[in-house]
Amino acid sequence: MKKFMNRADTMVAESLEGFVAAHEDILMFCPQRKCITRRSLKPGKPALISGGGAGHEPLHVGFVGHGMLDAACTGHIFTSPTPDQILAAIETTDTGGGCLLIVKNYDGDIMNFEMAAEAAKDRHDVEMLFVGDDVASRHSKKTGKRGVAGTMVTEKLLGAAAERGMSLQALRSLGTELAERIFTMGVALRGASVPELRRPTFTLGPDEMEIGVGIHGEAGRSRQVYSGAEAAARAMCDEILAACGSHLTGRALLLVNGLGGTPPAELYLMYGLARRMFEAAGVEIARSLVGTFVTSLDMQGVSITLAVLNEGQFALWDAPVHTAALRWGNEERC
Amino acid sequence: MKKFMNRADTMVAESLEGFVAAHEDILMFCPQRKCITRRSLKPGKPALISGGGAGHEPLHVGFVGHGMLDAACTGHIFTSPTPDQILAAIETTDTGGGCLLIVKNYDGDIMNFEMAAEAAKDRHDVEMLFVGDDVASRHSKKTGKRGVAGTMVTEKLLGAAAERGMSLQALRSLGTELAERIFTMGVALRGASVPELRRPTFTLGPDEMEIGVGIHGEAGRSRQVYSGAEAAARAMCDEILAACGSHLTGRALLLVNGLGGTPPAELYLMYGLARRMFEAAGVEIARSLVGTFVTSLDMQGVSITLAVLNEGQFALWDAPVHTAALRWGNEERC
Amino acid sequence: MPGSATRRLSGMFNRISNEITEEKDRLTALDGAIGDADHGITMSLGFMAVTSELARIDLDHTLPSAVFRIAASAFLNAVGASTGPLYATAFLRAAQALEKDERLSLADQAAVVEAMTAGIQQRGKGQLGDKTMLDAWIPAADAAMGARARDAGASEMWSSIVEAAETGANATRSMVAARGRAARLGERSLGHMDPGAASAVIILRAMMKTFASENSREQVFPS
Amino acid sequence: MPGSATRRLSGMFNRISNEITEEKDRLTALDGAIGDADHGITMSLGFMAVTSELARIDLDHTLPSAVFRIAASAFLNAVGASTGPLYATAFLRAAQALEKDERLSLADQAAVVEAMTAGIQQRGKGQLGDKTMLDAWIPAADAAMGARARDAGASEMWSSIVEAAETGANATRSMVAARGRAARLGERSLGHMDPGAASAVIILRAMMKTFASENSREQVFPS
Numbered sequence A, B: 001m002k003k004f005m006n007r008a009d010t011m012v013a014e015s016l017e018g019f020v021a022a023h024e025d026i027l028m029f030c031p032q033r034k035c036i037t038r039r040s041l042k043p044g045k046p047a048l049i050s051g052g053g054a055g056h057e058p059l060h061v062g063f064v065g066h067g068m069l070d071a072a073c074t075g076h077i078f079t080s081p082t083p084d085q086i087l088a089a090i091e092t093t094d095t096g097g098g099c100l101l102i103v104k105n106y107d108g109d110i111m112n113f114e115m116a117a118e119a120a121k122d123r124h125d126v127e128m129l130f131v132g133d134d135v136a137s138r139h140s141k142k143t144g145k146r147g148v149a150g151t152m153v154t155e156k157l158l159g160a161a162a163e164r165g166m167s168l169q170a171l172r173s174l175g176t177e178l179a180e181r182i183f184t185m186g187v188a189l190r191g192a193s194v195p196e197l198r199r200p201t202f203t204l205g206p207d208e209m210e211i212g213v214g215i216h217g218e219a220g221r222s223r224q225v226y227s228g229a230e231a232a233a234r235a236m237c238d239e240i241l242a243a244c245g246s247h248l249t250g251r252a253l254l255l256v257n258g259l260g261g262t263p264p265a266e267l268y269l270m271y272g273l274a275r276r277m278f279e280a281a282g283v284e285i286a287r288s289l290v291g292t293f294v295t296s297l298d299m300q301g302v303s304i305t306l307a308v309l310n311e312g313q314f315a316l317w318d319a320p321v322h323t324a325a326l327r328w329g330n331e332e333r334c
Numbered sequence C, D: 001m002p003g004s005a006t007r008r009l010s011g012m013f014n015r016i017s018n019e020i021t022e023e024k025d026r027l028t029a030l031d032g033a034i035g036d037a038d039h040g041i042t043m044s045l046g047f048m049a050v051t052s053e054l055a056r057i058d059l060d061h062t063l064p065s066a067v068f069r070i071a072a073s074a075f076l077n078a079v080g081a082s083t084g085p086l087y088a089t090a091f092l093r094a095a096q097a098l099e100k101d102e103r104l105s106l107a108d109q110a111a112v113v114e115a116m117t118a119g120i121q122q123r124g125k126g127q128l129g130d131k132t133m134l135d136a137w138i139p140a141a142d143a144a145m146g147a148r149a150r151d152a153g154a155s156e157m158w159s160s161i162v163e164a165a166e167t168g169a170n171a172t173r174s175m176v177a178a179r180g181r182a183a184r185l186g187e188r189s190l191g192h193m194d195p196g197a198a199s200a201v202i203i204l205r206a207m208m209k210t211f212a213s214e215n216s217r218e219q220v221f222p223s
């Protein structure tokens, strides 16, 4: 499978270089390009730092900016960034309010962020928040839910809260509370093709779908017959509703996210289906977001995220944000 | 090739329904769903109306809103909307300032918009603007350049000008002037698959690219060996620079647009390459936009647009916009 | 007797619709080679809209010219594409031609072919050799005029029309397109038949079957 | 003579790096079945970073424990992934174990295997049966302890270590993963060998070749 790249081993660096050049008004590389930070930091505000493997763009670099992250670290494709990158982000962005490390719940990410936090702890106030929203992995006893598209919802809400002056400890608690309220399920019609391999991570037949996929090109929870968008949306929404349990109250944010190779028209079609299904289950869709935000390289797939929020949390969602991938609200206040 | 859809004949309608539901704060269907209009119109402002085939989402519906279009009409896949749809848009959005029909330069679109304009002319002040930015088709003697991704640049600039009170005639002149300043070239690594057919419109070998493609899944100007992003970007940028001719002055807007199946990371990589090439040719890249805005269904491809603007036109680009697919600037003023 | 001529026209549209729909895949494949792979779809959609619209009207109280007007608006509102305005204009011009004499005589039939051709030409600003449907329609109109000039009968006139259209459509293979989407392909359009010319032949052949068959005057078509 | 023991270690890392790189595709394919298809890439990258870092230092003036420290930071900063922190912690613990006695005696070698295993376990919070690299390392460490207890020679100790690791790695095929990415696959991880266990065997075998070959003490390794 062809890609718009030159060489597999330089793809991530070349792509990031283009990204920073395109958004130089918002963000910049920190020295030695170990991470990407906001152009201007707000003294005393707790710094929000996230990161993960490349291949999920625009996550996380696309969410660096006012109202969201202060820094993001990118590893190799589907590979956690290294502790020295994370340490550089901590050292660059801690302006006295400490740092919250937002870590998607994968062993590799956890261990690398942990080592960075250990190395930083003498000089910085560092807290870690593990995010996991993937309901397909909710039965993994020891490891728990993976962090997938819902991660960006957490980053948006915490970013707005930090901008309003919330303390590091309070941000961490809010993040922990949000983990109980955000539910995602993904499906793929075609696997991702990793640059080094130039073939899909899994191959599906013409009538198959992979359901419960994560964002690393890995196979999902099961392979099923693909009989159209409606049945796929139904399977995902049912699973999300089941996972919601007692959290299934009144109003929610619905995020339909493309996994990289899915065009906008198909995302909106899935959004329409999911919305109807959730509404039929008594959920009012109070906020919506449709687009390609958390990808698995060029995977042809979609994820559906339901975030059951309270009024204060909706207000955080509505608060101004000015990043490469998410932008709304008055910019004067940024 | 699988798609997130139910049936080919309902795909466009289902997708539009999802789209309108997701953006009900900004826009709505007009009666009988013949077109999509802004939720609130500005009395006396000339109405900007565009439209075209489905399969190019978010163009044009994603650009309905403050600072851009007043209405957009969607036809069948890759097929112009019909005169009655366009007429409905004219009748709904003309608040006294007349209507500018922004029409991509294709025989089908021209003829359908023309018939609508003829039918409306007794009751409405209607002007037509044909847009064509595709340099690959600049040698087609009788037909001239096709309208591709650069269309959205024209829509953004005219939208801002209309918001500032520019008259219908002046908008049309500005649009005509812009046609001389916007240059696009596209390349595909995989064809688009039309819902009815479920196979790609053209099939490329593992080392081939189709260069000079439009946005209807049609083959491009020639098939060439694909030897990586650099050479593809080089071929496109050289052609754009050649087409610019005397318009190649100081500062430009660079738009790198995905054709539907291309993930953000690859778009940014292409952006980085194109930017370096244009800068090496003496063009200063003063504004940038990277994303999936004008698609050809799920085509794996990229287009590069260079818009050589003057300071007043950059100011129009920077002006607030609040649509589903493009959003920046202070919303209070919207 | 507006009813009988109107029934023939309505039958003609049914026949066109059926035969276009049967050839849908071939037309779409032709368009796939040099266009956007939808010509079979748009044409079939358009004529199906026409026949379903005609099924709603009372044929006994409708003039032939009105049938063409109804066809024009049904086709136009169903199709979009290039073919919508082209055939809608063609049908409108045919309606105007019939208004003078609603009998649908041989002369009227020839006038319909000519008027349709003129409509297509006016709307699309194309000419012979552009590699479009006009490369079938213009020779067909010329053949109709020729047949009228030599006072040929229905079956002779219609065979010469269809033959001219076929020859014209075949000739598009060796043309470089100058109109329509295919124009952007330049030399790459060589070697492929224009889909619009191919569908024009199907339409004209269906018209021939309607008007040139011996007992056509008595035939009752399904509505 | 810090130089000679240090040279052996540096040679050991070269050997590991070469053999991992040779098996890169197989490891990546194993990871493709139950993970994200990069294990060969991350491991090869990590060990190549280690050897290129070691190539820069003066082996004659570097202690064996320092070699492990350098390896830890080179591996960590090159890799990311799960394996970065796991092996970095393993190397750090090996360095701590060697600090007491830098000779790299047979007892030291056994201590290195044990310390590395303890490091992996501490960092990853895993245990036997989780279907990870620990299913090779824990049996290997047990074998090292056992060999020391019965005072076995170098070649016997190392064969028992590698044999235990191989048996452990093979056993992962019939385990359901409880740690790492594969854990999310549940039952679907059955039937596949864990890639981290497979690479652990390669590492241990390269260590065996370094330490257990008859003339290994005299051997001079390319730096």
Ligand SMILES: Nc1ncnc2c1ncn2[C@@H]1O[C@H](COP(=O)(O)OP(=O)(O)O)[C@@H](O)[C@H]1O
Pocket: B078, B079, B080, B107, B108, C031, C035, C036, C038, C039, C040, C042, C043, C080, C081, C082, C083, C086, C120, C123, C124, C125, C126, C131, C132, C133, C134, C179, C180, C181, C194, C195, C196, C197
């Ligand atoms: N300007 C024109 N004049 C005459 N015929 C045209 C013109 N433009 C296009 N056509 C005809 O229309 C055909 C394509 O029709 P269709 O595929 O239905 O529409 P579209 O090109 O909008 O997809 C072409 O093959 C050609 O014969």
Ligand SMILES: Nc1ncnc2c1ncn2[C@@H]1O[C@H](COP(=O)(O)OP(=O)(O)O)[C@@H](O)[C@H]1O
Pocket: A078, A079, A080, A107, A108, D031, D035, D036, D038, D039, D040, D042, D043, D080, D081, D082, D083, D086, D120, D123, D124, D125, D126, D131, D132, D133, D134, D179, D180, D181, D194, D195, D196, D197
């Ligand atoms: N918590 C853990 N403890 C021990 N080993 C682990 C743990 N998590 C993952 N591993 C090992 O790491 C291997 C995967 O390594 P690799 O593919 O390089 O990293 P990643 O999973 O980040 O892509 C697994 O096969 C497993 O052996």
Ligand SMILES: [Mg+2]
Pocket: A077, A078, A079, A080, D036, D038, D081, D082
């Ligand atoms: Mg990995």
Ligand SMILES: [Mg+2]
Pocket: B077, B078, B079, B080, C036, C038, C081, C082
């Ligand atoms: Mg078309």
Ligand SMILES: [Mg+2]
Pocket: C031, C035, C036, C037, C038, C039
């Ligand atoms: Mg067509």
Ligand SMILES: [Mg+2]
Pocket: D031, D035, D036, D037, D038, D039
């Ligand atoms: Mg892996």
